[in-house]
Amino acid sequence: MIGESLPLLLLLPSIIAALGTQVICYDHKRMLTLIERLNGTVDEQLSLAASTWGKLRADYPRDVAKIDELDETMQRVMCNKDKNITLSQQLQGHLMREHIREHLETINTTALFRQALEAPEHELGKWQLAIGRHSQRFHCLFKPEQLQQIIGSVLKRLYSLQESNKLAALLYQLYLTDSRANESFRLMVYSELLLYERYKSGGQKSTHFDNYMAKMWQSLQLEEPYTSLDQGLKQRLVDAIIDLLGYL
Numbered sequence: 001m002i003g004e005s006l007p008l009l010l011l012l013p014s015i016i017a018a019l020g021t022q023v024i025c026y027d028h029k030r031m032l033t034l035i036e037r038l039n040g041t042v043d044e045q046l047s048l049a050a051s052t053w054g055k056l057r058a059d060y061p062r063d064v065a066k067i068d069e070l071d072e073t074m075q076r077v078m079c080n081k082d083k084n085i086t087l088s089q090q091l092q093g094h095l096m097r098e099h100i101r102e103h104l105e106t107i108n109t110t111a112l113f114r115q116a117l118e119a120p121e122h123e124l125g126k127w128q129l130a131i132g133r134h135s136q137r138f139h140c141l142f143k144p145e146q147l148q149q150i151i152g153s154v155l156k157r158l159y160s161l162q163e164s165n166k167l168a169a170l171l172y173q174l175y176l177t178d179s180r181a182n183e184s185f186r187l188m189v190y191s192e193l194l195l196y197e198r199y200k201s202g203g204q205k206s207t208h209f210d211n212y213m214a215k216m217w218q219s220l221q222l223e224e225p226y227t228s229l230d231q232g233l234k235q236r237l238v239d240a241i242i243d244l245l246g247y248l
């Protein structure tokens with residue numbers, strides 16, 4: 001029903017009128033058309049778009065095509081020269097699109113890591129390269145805080161004790177030894193720590209994983225970009241090393 005999926009619209013009589021009273025199931029195409037051609041104010045368009053995004057996240061979170069279409073529609077709305085779009089509306093639209101892109105990137109990155117985790121041993125090299133390429137793209141498109149957010153969501157979806165060694169090895173591939181060495185190293189260390197902390201919170205020990213991570217922590221300290229890490233990350237790394245001192 002409209003009232004559940006589009007709570008913001010209750011305040012906007014012109015949109016309710018445009019939708020009619022007979023809308024029972026969600027009609028994506030019609031919604032996008034309304035957002036784009038709505039004969040109303042930009043605020044109404046933004047409000048309708050926000051409700052649509054809420055609806056998609058709740059009911060179709062993995063439907064990349066639908067979410068992509070919303071993003072494209074938003075782009076056209078925000079670039080419409082015939083409307084006077086205020087700075088605050090620009091910002092609102094921009095934030096929403098950023099949110100949408102983060103969501104799509106989370107789906108995309110999760111799918112990539114899942115394929116890599118499920119691949120047979122002899123294909124591992126190919127997937128390591130793919131993750132390296134993905135990392136290049138990552139740093140072009142997103143800010144560091146967004147990447148941390150994305151990696152956090154990906155790990156939440158993919159973590160399992162059995163696959164933790166393999167996941168650690170794959171995450172290491174986020175580290176690029178080119179002009180992006182410092183930022184990619186930082187993201188990789190952040191990801192490995194997140195994985196390790198997730199493992200610890202599970203309460204189940206794996207000597208194999210402990211051993212692997214102990215060696216990894218030690219090797220990270222020898223990498224050149226280590227000095228560029230901020231103090232907080234270094235401290236977490238030191239704590240993890242102390243944890244596993246017995247394996248060194």
Ligand SMILES: *[C@@H]1O[C@H](CO)[C@@H](O)[C@H](O)[C@H]1NC(C)=O
Pocket residue numbers: 039
């Ligand atoms: C849009 O609104 C204006 C003014 O309210 C009206 O004159 C015009 O006919 C409307 N156009 C459409 C396509 O509904």
Ligand SMILES: *[C@@H]1O[C@H](CO)[C@@H](O)[C@H](O)[C@H]1NC(C)=O
Pocket residue numbers: 082083084
């Ligand atoms: C946009 O703003 C300008 C200047 O304030 C005004 O002249 C113009 O008519 C407005 N256009 C629309 C479509 O509201």
Ligand SMILES: *[C@@H]1O[C@H](CO)[C@@H](O)[C@H](O)[C@H]1NC(C)=O
Pocket residue numbers: 107108109111112
């Ligand atoms: C992720 O996005 C890239 C670039 O758009 C695309 O080439 C690739 O097929 C996507 N991967 C998955 C697993 O969806």
Ligand SMILES: *[C@@H]1O[C@H](CO)[C@@H](O)[C@H](O)[C@H]1NC(C)=O
Pocket residue numbers: 179180181182225227228
């Ligand atoms: C990486 O960080 C180090 C230490 O902070 C700095 O000296 C170096 O210039 C940085 N490299 C790049 C490519 O930014």
